[in-house]
Amino acid sequence: MKFKIHFPVSSHSDFASCVGWLSGEEVLTAGDDHKLLIWNALNHEVIQTINLPEDLFPTDLHVYPKWSHGTRQKSAELFLIGSTDGRYHIFSRTGKLEKSVEAHKGAILVIKWSHDGTALATGGEEGQVKIWSKSGMLRTTLTSHPTPVYSLAWSPSNDSIIYTIDSNLEIKPLSPKVKPILWKAHDGAILKVGWNQCNNTIISGGEDCRYKVWDSSGRLLFISGINDYPITSLTWTPNGSLFAVGSFNALKLCDQHGWTYSLNKPAIQSIFNLCWSQDSTQIAGVTGNGSVIFAHVIDKSIDWANYQVSCLSQKILKFRDILINTDEEIEFRENITQFSLAHGYLIVITTNQCLIYRPTNLNAPYTIDLKDSTVNCLLQSSTSFLLVDSTNVYLYSYDGRFLNNLKWIGMKTDFLNHRTISISPETLAAIDANDNKIIHFIDLPTGKPINANPMIKHKSEVMVVALDSTGPPNERKVAFIDKNCDLYLTLVRSRSVSSQIIKISSMIKWILWCDTANMLAALGENGRITCWLYPQVGFVDRDLFSLAVIEKDWSDNASRNLQLTDFHNNQLTLRLSDGSPVQYSISSFPRILHGYVSNGKWNEALQLCRYLKSSPDYLPLWASLAGMALNGHNLEIAEYAYSAIEKVDKVLYIQRIQKLVDSAARNAEIALLCGNIQEAENILIASKFILRAILINLEVYNWDRACDLRNKYDHKERIYGNVILFYRQRYLERFDKTEDNKRLKKLANEIESRNWEQPAASVMAPSRPSVD
Template identity: 50%
Template sequence: MTHQELVSCVGWTTAEELYSCSDDHQIVKWNLLTSETSQIVKLPDDIYPIDLHWFPKSLGTKKQTQAESFVLTSSDGKFHLISKLGRVEKSVEAHCGAVLAGRWNYEGTALVTVGEDGQIKIWSKTGMLRSTLAQQGTPVYSVAWGPDSEKVLYTAGKQLIIKPLQPNAKVLQWKAHDGIILKVDWNSVNDLILSAGEDCKYKVWDSYGRPLYSSQPHEHPITSVAWAPDGELFAVGSFHTLRLCDKTGWSYALEKPNTGSIFNIAWSIDGTQVAGACGNGHVVFAHVIEQRWEWKNFQVTLTKRRTMQVRNVLNDAVDLLEFRDRVIKASLNYAHLVVSTSLQCYVFSIKNWNTPLIFDLKEGTVSLILQAERHFLLVDGGGIYLYSYEGRFLSAPKFPGMRTDILNAQTVSLSNDTIAIKDKADEKIIFLFEASTGKPLGDGKLLSHKVMTLAVFNINSHFFFQINVFILRRKTWNLPLYLKQVCG
């Protein structure tokens, strides 16, 4: 089954299942394991879908294995809350004219919608209007939540606006493009913003509106941009164009599929695949390969979704590593290669590539792997887990308000004795844990100036923190380096 008209939006329920919506009024489910498609529901003829966003899986112990419902915005001024089975649970009159975008916040406690009427509205998860956040004279084409769900980013012609939910808080606005801005995305891990415009450019910004990258003009308007979940990559869609980029903006790969314009891009939950909603009625799928890891004289390349090549540059010896399931994350350090697939974790020693240690994962979507000399750390949607290189579980540190979905290598650090985690809610706080037990060191908190990046490292068996901080002194910005001894 394929769509007969333009595909407007796509969204993943799991890493192997995608829903697509089209102007043919069909919602279609794609199963990538079986290559089967099936119609979930045929919408009424007066509903033309525009945007789709799955309700976030709950955090912590009640976490679901897959999304169970989604919001669908449409051209009739309504948004619709629809179950995974296709049942329309509720339809809400939201805007005058089309509802151009709708996004759940990260906790699933609020929904933001924007429309042709220039209004930005906040709703409860049951579809009750909470507030009209802003109103302007031009259509709002795209919207995104800030990482803390306390701010909303939206388009205003050639301008981008960040407006806090808190009344009377400072609003940030800047000219971002020379043409109308069509799409935005804001990543919760790296706190960076993407924008795409009719000026045929895509751009990367920090959360203060400062430009980090601007592409050269393309032949056609950029119609879609989307961050990978971990914030390391992003995808760009245009007419007959799908581009993969590093978070700094540089292009890794360019494909020219015969798709028409790609109006919407969605990353799979594990960050290994991209789906695009295409103007010619197709849905395009792409898989990220050719990632590379290096340590000393070893070079590891992901050549296929389930295959890695290990090359020893000293003697050109090559080993092929085959996996039962697709590779999601990997790390090469301290004489070990740690690989997470959708179901298992593999630990290879550089001394023997043929007999890895293998253990099952509680949840397949590993978002971060960090290594130290004695052990390694995995982060997934359920928590933080420390293992020895023999596969023995060591500890699972926790702290109040922990959100594993926003942890990355700049906010978590690991040494042989200590785990350090920067608190996203209060960036003056660093939580410290004993690696072997997961228990807090002291009271578990280190107070300092605002922490930008964090690393724990080992010098002569003494452990230190390397902390980069900004301190405002009168009119001068200084960047001092603090070394704080923790133990030793």
């Protein structure tokens, strides 16, 4: 990936210091020559020149974040200019000066709208940070230091601000109760700081000629080498995948993890400010010699299976098939803003259109006209894809048919990205934008929340959500990482009423589901990669969960910032901290095993596992097979598998289940084997094995439930009551306790005849063969 830079002919006659995008096509720049220029970003020509007052030296400019959600008005298209006389000026989009506000003593060095556009923050040379209402009323003076505030940035949730104090950075929450975080970030004065809304990561650059990447709690993620000159500007792309760094005669394009894609050295002196267009493909900058530069990102490339797509210029895509070594170039009429290749489809978003290609037929794409030119997010599943524009979430099929316009509570389109939303063939999972603890589940065919399980509420904020894309819909699982980096797994459409959430790992940074088999890969905090071969096993037999795992430790490669980028078939694509991609392939047998089991070829699956007796993946494979067999109610295979992994107790239990004749009893026992008491009880009640149901509850000491069942079904000469009391008595004797449960006392009084032998006889009834 690299920048292609354009230099417009005309420019400012003096230092230029401010830049901002008014829309997708218009750029605003201002300089010390008291001119406000509006540029056409397509042909790089000046559309309009607005003269500012002679005494106004602009220092910073910020355009109202038009794409933000909420109060949307026409007049909202405002931009702010801070000036050296300590005032800031609110302009309407047409360049009319709406209002000037006296703000600071000394120059205003930085001015920023909050992401939602309800407030603005200014930083002054005298060291104060002030928060203002949208209309220009002072809300608070957030902080006051003796050193100038060169830069500040709003947090993604607009509840705190990061700003510079000489060589330190401080994150200060707006509410006074929360403690601020202060740390020394650079060796010299920090000139610029940025905080991305999507990935919640902070970048800073200063006069020590370095730039650094931090997480939201101030932990260092990346530190650059020493550049030749101080870093005078740096800025995130709106989607958070890249950032640009400007210095004296230098413009760098960096990945979100800090490593550099490309370096350009145009002779333009220091780049004082940079601003990305909203689609994250273009950047505009202003420089010390007054020139304005435009650059767009080219050479972006995506690999999937044997295909590679790369963007040669703004309008040309190159499509390469590695297997037959063919190159094909696709030329578009409009600029490409985004493209995605997955599940065998290439989707290209241009300014006004969405084109869907099949790799086998690049000549005849399906075309969709976009209602809104800004596509925030593009997600693909195997049957459909999701387009998120500035207001709506659309679902389309791969033949270009509009399927649904999805809506849910707490939907906020600018919050949606590949972390907060996930899509599988028939389900969508999304984190609630207002309350991050909630995950919503949407049924895609209907576009409505899933009836059985419309949402789950987790105990802490959810950061990343991911749905698996293979397997039957009723085994659809969602994996999510919460704020504490713990990884959880739950079923979306579970059969039982109470859905379980199981914690499967901790210290997890990133997760990926395999796109062809039901496998989950997770990247740990310390470079440890874990791959669960059959996550469904967590709902079948928890004991197997820790067994059906392949692990790989990358910590020795000194890769603090390892990234997991792709999981296709058995190939994991990783990116090291220096940006180099690494292919890591796990064993291909789990995938084959999945293939056999999904086609019902149990014997082949068994043969495969037996064949791999000497392989290191032997145990995980057997464990997976055990889980699969149990999940598929194939007891014979399960018995083999359990014996292979030396779970004798399970083997014995399975052997006993196999002796059962009644299918309902069998299913109940399997449910019990899976630890699913509720389900087992339901099955038994449905097939009228009431006593057995009661006994199950008695065995787990669930006395109240046993009494409920007795009250409901007891019509056989109070046998059930006797049984309950018998067990209770034994329990009390064993634990040396006296009766304290009122219901049982009452039951005891009701039953006069305390004949212990009778229940013992009834225990021998054929419906409950498992009690000793």
